[in-house]
Amino acid sequence: MKLFYSPGACSVGIHVILEELGKPYELGLVALKDGAQHKPDYVAVNPKSKVPALLRDDGSLLTEFPVIAMWLGRANPEAGLVPKDLEGETRCAEMLDYVCGTVHPQGFTRQFRAANFTPREEDLPKVVEQGKTLAKKYFDVLQATWTDGTWVLPSGYSVADAALFFVEYWATRRSGMTLPPHLDAHLKAMLARPAVQRTLAQEGLAA
Ligand SMILES: N[C@@H](CCC(=O)N[C@@H](CS)C(=O)NCC(=O)O)C(=O)O
Numbered sequence: 001m002k003l004f005y006s007p008g009a010c011s012v013g014i015h016v017i018l019e020e021l022g023k024p025y026e027l028g029l030v031a032l033k034d035g036a037q038h039k040p041d042y043v044a045v046n047p048k049s050k051v052p053a054l055l056r057d058d059g060s061l062l063t064e065f066p067v068i069a070m071w072l073g074r075a076n077p078e079a080g081l082v083p084k085d086l087e088g089e090t091r092c093a094e095m096l097d098y099v100c101g102t103v104h105p106q107g108f109t110r111q112f113r114a115a116n117f118t119p120r121e122e123d124l125p126k127v128v129e130q131g132k133t134l135a136k137k138y139f140d141v142l143q144a145t146w147t148d149g150t151w152v153l154p155s156g157y158s159v160a161d162a163a164l165f166f167v168e169y170w171a172t173r174r175s176g177m178t179l180p181p182h183l184d185a186h187l188k189a190m191l192a193r194p195a196v197q198r199t200l201a202q203e204g205l206a207a
Contacts, residue, residue, distance in 0.1 A: 001025040002055040004046065006032040007203040008174075010065055010104055011052035013166040015203065017072050017159055019195035021079050027202070028055075066096035069159040081159045088155050095152050095160035098138075103167045107135030111175055135171060143180035150189045165190045173206065 003018060003025060005011035009032055018025050030036045030051050037049040046053040046063060054062045054072075062068045070093065073082030083089050110117055110131025114124045142164075147153070152160040168187040171177040179187060190196050191207055200207050 001057055002028050004028040004030050004042070004051050004053040004055070005203070006030050006036075006051050008169075008205055009051050010100070010166050012169070012199060012203060012205070013162040014052040014054065014065065014068050014072070015199045016162040016165060016190075016193075016196050017069060017081065019199050020081060020162070020193075021072065021076050023076070065100045065163065066093065069096055069163060073159045081157070083153060083155050083158060088153060088158075091153055092158050092160045096163050098142075099160075099163040099167055103135065103138045107131055107138055108167060108170050108175070110134065112170075132175060132177065135167075135175065135177065139171070139177075139180055139183055143182050146182040150185060152186070161186070161190065165196065169205075 001018070001023075003011065003014055005015055005027060006029070015027075028045075030042050032051070036042055037046075037051065043049055045055070046061060048063055050063065052063075052065060052068055054068045056062060062071055070082060073079070073092075077084070082092055108131060111128050114127040114131070117127045118124065151157045152164055164183070164186060168179060168183055168190070171179060172187065178184075197207060
């Protein structure tokens with residue numbers, strides 16, 4: 001398997017899952033800061049020009065964070081990273097979808113790629129502010145609906161934790177935000193995991 005990633009991008013969550021699984025994989029660097037996602041060699045691999053993308057051993061490519069995360073979890077049941085019961089799996093998918101479909105694009109893409117949201121240069125600071133306001137609102141929803149314990153699911157650590165991790169990491173390391181208590185404790189618990197520490201070190205990111 002080969003993970004196409006960019007340091008500190010949302011692909012860091014899939015990188016964490018691969019480290020948790022402990023099976024061999026390769027990393028393919030797609031440096032977003034250099035626009036590598038639009039260069040022909042990567043577009044030939046992933047026409048969507050996004051990371052993460054996972055090249056599987058059969059040569060097929062998977063894209064979209066929630067799908068890659070669920071596939072890795074389901075393909076490696078012994079790791080216990082996706083609940084086996086219907087309710088647990090559904091709640092796991094619910095968090096993946098919220099993080100990747102709402103918190104990431106509406107909260108953080110607004111902050112990091114404000115120009116995607118307005119053609120008017122004078123509006124860029126407002127878009128960034130709007131992103132921060134939305135991200136705070138989404139984190140407050142997660143705080144208010146937190147079930148029990150350290151991890152996203154009451155049944156224990158899952159791929160949903162790796163998804164929540166990347167937006168918590170962005171919030172605190174890139175956006176200067178303060179997380180509400182459950183999320184702050186969650187981020188600290190994530191940072192204490194050896195798989196997360198290896199991932200951050202491999203991507204050259206601060207713990
Ligand atoms: N829907 C995709 C979104 C992935 C995404 O937006 N990735 C960002 C990095 S965090 C990216 O590749 N951005 C490059 C660009 O937009 O040009 C998913 O969930 O995997």
